[in-house]
Amino acid sequence: xxxxxxxxxxxxxxxxxxxxxxxxxxxxAPGEKLPTVRDLAVEAAVNPNTMQKAYGxxxxxxxxxxxxxxxxFVTEDKTLIEKTRKExxxxxxxxxxxxxxxxxxxxxxxxxxx
Amino acid sequence: MSxxxxxxxxxxxxxxxxxxxxxxxxxxxxxIVGLFGPNGSGKTTLIKMLTGMIHDETGAVTICxxxxxxxxxxxxxxSPDRVAYRPDSKITGLLDMYELMYDDFDxxxxxxxxxxxxxxxxxxxxKLSKGSAEKLxxxxxxxxxxxxxxxxxxxxxxxxxxKENIIKIMLGNVPDKSSIxxxxxxxxxxxxxxxxAIFIKEGKIVFHKSVDELREETGKSLLDAYKEEFR
Numbered sequence: 168x169x170x171x172x173x174x175x176x177x178x179x180x181x182x183x184x185x186x187x188x189x190x191x192x193x194x195x196a197p198g199e200k201l202p203t204v205r206d207l208a209v210e211a212a213v214n215p216n217t218m219q220k221a222y223g224x225x226x227x228x229x230x231x232x233x234x235x236x237x238x239x240f241v242t243e244d245k246t247l248i249e250k251t252r253k254e255x256x257x258x259x260x261x262x263x264x265x266x267x268x269x270x271x272x273x274x275x276x277x278x279x280x281x
Numbered sequence: 282m283s284x285x286x287x288x289x290x291x292x293x294x295x296x297x298x299x300x301x302x303x304x305x306x307x308x309x310x311x312x313i314v315g316l317f318g319p320n321g322s323g324k325t326t327l328i329k330m331l332t333g334m335i336h337d338e339t340g341a342v343t344i345c346x347x348x349x350x351x352x353x354x355x356x357x358x359x360s361p362d363r364v365a366y367r368p369d370s371k372i373t374g375l376l377d378m379y380e381l382m383y384d385d386f387d388x389x390x391x392x393x394x395x396x397x398x399x400x401x402x403x404x405x406x407x408k409l410s411k412g413s414a415e416k417l418x419x420x421x422x423x424x425x426x427x428x429x430x431x432x433x434x435x436x437x438x439x440x441x442x443x444k445e446n447i448i449k450i451m452l453g454n455v456p457d458k459s460s461i462x463x464x465x466x467x468x469x470x471x472x473x474x475x476x477x478a479i480f481i482k483e484g485k486i487v488f489h490k491s492v493d494e495l496r497e498e499t500g501k502s503l504l505d506a507y508k509e510e511f512r
Contacts, residue, residue: 169445172473174502177493209453212445214476216311216457 169212178213182221184255185211190230190241191252201231201239283310284346285429285460286331291341292484293326300326302484308429308460313474315492316464317507318481324464325362327481328433331462332359345428355384358427362434362464364414368407375421376402383425390454391424398446412443419447423454430461436470444470472503480510 172181189195201222202210208218222239225231229247233239242248267277286308293301301323308314318324329335330342333349344353366375372395379386395402398420400413409417419435432451436444444467452474455461465471472478472492480488488510492503499506 169448169473174469174472174504175496175500177496178473179493205453209449212448212452212474214313214474215452215455216313217476 170210172211172213179217179220179224182211182213182217183224186221186225187230187251188255191248191255195241197241197243197245197248199241200237201241203238283458284308285310285312285344286462287343289341291327291330291337291339293330293335293337299484301330304484304486306479306486306489308462308477310458310460312476313455313461313463315468315471315475315478315503316462316481317466317468317478319511322481323484324481325433326484328359328431328462328464331429331431332357356428357431358383358422358425358429359431360418360422360433360435362437364406365418366406368405370406372400372402372404372406372417375406375417379421379424385426387424387426391420394420394424394450394454412439415439416443416446416450419450423450426456426459428456428459430455430459432461432463434465435463436465436467448474468504468507475503478503478506480507482510 170182170185172178186195195201201207204218204222205215208215211218222231222233226233226239228251229244230242230251231239232242264274264277267273267280272280284307286306288304288306291301291304291306292299304327316324316327326335330337331344331349333354337349342349345356347353376388376391379391380388392402395417398413398416400409400417406414406417415435419432422430422432430451435451436447439447448471451461463471463475475492478488478490478492478495479486488506495501495503495506501509
């Protein structure tokens with residue numbers, strides 16, 4: 168199945184977040200080899216060049232490293248994975264609160280709902 | 282980054298009616314570009330000029346640095362908006378023909394893709410469903426290792442699963458530094474694949490932008506932007 172991406176937000180950022188989330192959730196374990204750019208681009212139904220850029224971004228963050236001949240791997244740095252988990256969780260929480268605000272529900276009441 | 286397509290002040294008219302009106306455009310290497318516009322806006326004329334079906338006397342169009350002609354045609358792989366093969370052609374015959382006509386045709390790749398999608402090479406074009414005929418055409422087009430692919434209405438009128446297959450054939454086969462131009466009305470289905478979009482209106486380019494930049498700057502989808510332009 169192609170990835171379900173929002174067409175009103177930049178695709179590149181969504182791809183980066185999706186892979187981050189797959190690393191945090193353990194779909195790709197620490198040290199595990201990642202799919203090739205081409206395979207993942209076809210799976211996601213995005214341009215291979217965009218996928219290449221997303222991998223580049225993840226390498227810059229340090230979540231992914233590449234070995235010249237054998238491909239790309241997930242970092243084994245568990246602290247970094249934990250940090251990414253917190254960042255993604257914070258982002259989701261902020262989105263949740265923003266939606267609650269739209270509905271006229273304040274922070275306190277939103278927390279009660281949880 | 283190298284340039285794949287360059288048009289400078291390109292115009293074309295049929296008799297008195299101006300089909301393309303002073304078009305300038307550049308497509309860089311590695312880009313997937315969508316070409317959109319209502320019927321009669323000039324999309325097909327532009328495609329015909331890029332493929333050399335309409336001769337451009339002015340030399341305003343170059344592909345990989347060469348004016349449209351024999352050299353440019355060798356690096357352009359084109360899929361027209363209707364099934365391009367005779368109903369009585371057998372698929373093996375088409376594979377033979379492509380192999381003969383195009384040095385950059387990868388027959389093994391085409392055969393593997395056909396097999397993967399359950400299209401037998403002993404079948405006749407006329408017996409294929411619309412979806413399978415479209416898949417066959419995209420497989421043959423994308424099995425050439427070209428620099429520039431032009432796909433005219435590749436997903437028009439096919440079922441959702443065939444659409445997905447066609448997009449995957451395209452993404453799985455495009456060489457890293459090559460570019461694709463897709464002309465379609467199916468914006469929603471194609472927009473997540475695109476780097477750039479071009480809108481043509483009455484023979485003029487009224488929009489040419491990175492789709493991610495559009496989303497970033499305006500929070501709009503390409504479909505929204507299209508509707509705004511043409512409403």
